[in-house]
Amino acid sequence: MKVKNKNKKQVLSMMTWVIILLIWWIVTNTGLIQSQLVPSPQKTWETFIEIAKNGYNGTSLLGQLGISFYRMFVALFFALFAGIPLGLLSGYFLTFQAIFDPIVQFYRPLPPLAYYTLLVLWLGIDETSKVTLLFLAAFAPIYVAGVSAVKQVKEDYILSGQSLGASKLQLFFTVIFPSCLPQIFTGIRTAVGVSYTTLIAAEMVAATSGIGWMVIDASRYLKSDVMFVGIIIMGITGILLDLGIKKIESLVIFWGGKE
Structure with missing residues (x-):
């Protein structure tokens, strides 16, 4: 079925x-919409082939994508490295939650671009400000997922571990952490989506390279075919990223869906 x-x-x-x-x-x-506004599928395809062969503004298509993904993956690495432990610790210990939760809950609802100008002012317009912005965008969903996951661990699991003589450290790594993994991966998927959209927006605001910059640069010269190519590439790469995370999740959480 x-x-x-x-x-x-x-x-x-x-x-x-x-x-x-x-x-x-x-x-x-059929001429219902002007080609300057919406290019035809064949024109979009021809533009894609042209950019794939010759690049855009002196940089290859893979180069534009590579710059964007470099920024995002560096930020995600640090967000995972910090967000998962702090989220789990904040869910497990009220002291950690009392310290970190107010900070995360304060900036989490803020649009990332609202404080991007401050980051540019403090850190400059180079990669540091962009990576920091993406780190903050990705950290919050991962942290919140970790806190929520710990609180939703079934008490029966914890009591069973304690009855078998497991220490707090053993209980954390053998019961709590595996139980939290499904929700943590949900937070990671959310973080990747948020950081990717934030990345594109940041490149459109203050950058001289990247797939988001390519789209906004093309819009200045009314190159709708280049814009469509960039937008389609963004959508496809976003789908591929999500599928990749799902695949990793199925490998890591191999017991998922099994009773």
Whole structure:
């Protein structure tokens, strides 16, 4: 039954994209929408091939993507390194939560670009300010997921470990941490999405390279075909990132879905 539903979902998803592409082709090739506003699918494809071969503004397409992903992955590394331990500790010990939770809850609702100007003022316009911005954007979801995950660990699991003589350290690593992993991965997926959108916005505001900068630079010269190429690449790479995290999650949490 699950296989049948999965196949049905895949067919519906493919049909959705076929219909979108068909509508796109019709409205652009019949003159319903001006090509300056929305380029045709074939024009977008030709532009993609051109950028893939010759790059944009002296930098290859892989180079533009590499710059963007370098910024994001460096920030995510530090966000994971700090967010997971602090989130788990804050969920496990009220002292840690009392110290770190007010800070995270204060800046978490703020739009990242609202304090990006301050980061640029303090750290300059180079990579340090961008990586710091992405770190802050990614840290909050991971931290909150860690705190929430600890509080949702079933008490029966903890009592069973204690009855078997497990120490607090053993209890943490053998019971609490594995129980928290599913929710932590949910926080990581959220953090990747938030940091990616923040990255693109930051590159559009203050950058001279990256896939987000390519789109905003093309908009200044009304190159809608380049803009569409950049936006489509952003969407595809975002999907691939999420699929990659799902794959890692299925490997790490190998017991997921099993009773």
